[in-house]
Amino acid sequence: MKFGVLGPVLVDGVEVAAPRQRALLAMLVLDAGRIVGHDQLIGGLYARPPAGAANALQSQVSRLRRAVAGVVVEHHPAGYRLVAEPSEVDHLRCAELLRAGRAAEALGLWRGPALADVDAPFAQVARQHLAELLISCAVSGGTEELLRDLVAQHPLREDVRAALMRSLQREGRQSEALEVFARGRALLADELGVDPSPVLAAAHLEVLRARAPHRGVPAQLTSFVGREDDLRRVAKWLRESRLVTLIGPGGTGKTRLAVEVAHREAGEVAFVDLSATTDVVRALLDGIGVREAGLLAAGPVGAEERLRAALAVREVVLVVDNCEHVVDEAARVLGGVLTSCPDVRVLATSREPLGITGETLSPVTALDPDAATRLFLDRAQAVRPGFRADPGLVAEVCRRLDGIALAIELAAARVRTLPLAEITARLDDRFRLLSRGSRTAAPRHRTLHAVVEWSWELLTDAERDLAARFTVFCGGATLHAVTTVCESDVDTLTSLADKSLVEVVDDRYRMLDTIRAFCASHAPDLAAAHARWFLQRAQEAEPHLRAHEQIQWLARLAADHDNLVAAVAWATAHDLDLALELVAALATYYWCRGLRTEAAQQADAVLRACGETPPPGREQAYTLCLLIAWPAATGDQSARIRQADALLATFDSPPRYPIMTLMWGMALGAPADDSQVWHRRTRLLNDEPWSAALTLVGDGLVARMEGDPDTGRDLLRRGAAAFTEVGDRWGAALAFNQLGEIALADGDPANALAHVERARGLLAELGATEDTAEAVAGRAQARLAAGDPDGARTDFLASLDLARRAGAPSAQAGAHLGLAELARVTGDHATARAECDRAWELCPGGWYGPDQMRCHIALQRGRIAKDEGDPVSARRHYEEALRRAAGQRDRVTETVVRAELAALPAP
Incomplete structure (x- = not known):
């Protein structure tokens, strides 16, 4: 939920109607996450506390809970606590943004005067504290209008007055800024008898210095969007360092950022563009306004000496743009200037560092999604006033353009003639789509193709070859x-990184899709080498995924997830032996990450390409693909299970990947009493520790489903301990989840909660979002059984959100089924029926245990009908649940359903 006090008091954008409850909520929000004492709350609510004030406070809290659905207010012996994360509370988020240097965003959270609709004893002091927060935000990033208002309200606040002066100075209104200073100095003298403080005096000096010339700095025709943090950082570094170089790929906005920094510099600035010249010295002389004729009168002297002589006595910032194609010469000349001219600072832009001692590098990377969207909308509305679009679609366009500012601006310009959906559809041919830019731009910036081609032409042959292979x-x-894979050397790769063709992030190298699309047209075919490399990596990782180093190896494979998917797709089309081995080697990774739907789809595609018979020598990999893929099969799923079972019957030794036995058990379910399957499965488990742990947990699951919870509990506890010792968090989580279900069936919700919470923590470590969603739903069930419906609702909704983000319909169905039970026990039968219907719709057509899910939905529908006094419908639903439970050989659920049927009146 979202809570707001920076304006009227709001919860998720909605006002609280009752004044007393609104005031109570405001006090809790101001101390969100902390316990607020009874006396503090009573004193804050009532000028004259009534008799029985504690009971009155309790009544107000109860009314607040009823009035605001979903709000969680915990009672403690010392008081009450609003359960909320700092990111959900506007004044805490505001303070966090301010600390992070994002004052403009912090100010965006203000909707008017703080606590505007609260009339209670505490409000006056609270408004004063919040006013200080507003002032701090305004001083760091407020608009002129806001700063003028604050100066009027606080005429003796020198920090606010100084901020207003700087704001006016940045707009080129030095005279007005000096008037603001003069009025402040007079007020300080008249009211306090003091001179301006160093804060106000420093602002005065900056304004005076701002009258120095800004030579050649281009005036901008569009607003500056999306790099406010970069702007502050670069300005700060330029004050602290004499050379700052903005580096990054073409089109990211290096020049525009440099121009904005230049406009905000208080002293003399000279802007020099090197893109159209190879004579760096001559361009610098022209940029600083030194005319050659006047200098020659003093006698013959070299151009560099003239440059250094002209700058030796000046305090100036040189903004030197587009150094990349003359980088060696620019580095030599600027290095000489910095050495001999102590008051000169340089802000350079380049696609690679200048390599001068003392250089501070500031990478200009892709815009973040929010900034990219704002830039697109700003430029689109400029060419098509009134333009509106789905923010999600705009964000998708910006994402596919890598957040490159120039590409976004070029795409936004096309909305004048093309619908946004058409622009999105044409992005696969982005160089053709984005082929029209500003006629006034330099040729290399008129089209996206020209921007990348400019970088390409500056590479050596070895660098071009690696750039193409990297794709x-x-x-x-x-x-x-x-x-x-690319058969390259480290030096060439690092050179590409220096030249901004690839980026280095967390020890990994990546190429923006836009650059990749250009370079791919020059690439040789390395897909086979790529797929073989990642097969080796998957095979190397597999045993580590079942051990203590599980988290580290999962993270390594997850970082290469896109490469693994691409390798499987290529191999499926070109090398089926390789494809089978890849899917088999990745089975443990997909299972532990909770990516089973994706794995099933990949395995299904490989099987369809292979046909009905495994290639010679690939029987194990083929069988594992059958077990992975059967839920995604579009035909007879049971046929695939029978085929896998028949192939497994031919194996006389444990499989190469032990996960196969687990997946066999999940596919077959609990064995029938007279079945030989269980014995074959046991034979295929070797005696290594992971398989031994799996045997304990598997036997425990079967014992529980056969109606022997005591044996099941003992085996599962031993299995959990064994998996914990091995280091496999997923196996341990499976055991703890089952122990939680047994505790819940025993009427011990506290113990159930402890087991399920332990499982949830382990799954969260794995990043298995789908499995975590199921664990959170289990925690909700335990809380509901413990008499905490509010906590249960919070967890069911959290589970649903996790399941949606994971794209897991089965987990979503489970969350809706939990909400159905919650609604039923609270008497809301209409909602309970609707939640059951939603769970049924989401229950997948084929997945591990879909019939079990439908069984529980039918059971819940029967209980709803029984509570509504409809025994006929209840019996029909119970009989369906019984049929499905028997089909699953789930004796636990079967016993529960039979008891429900026995309790109904005779038909």
């Missing part, structure tokens, strides 16, 4: 992968 990777790669 085989999806989502980046490690140094080892690049040098091996």
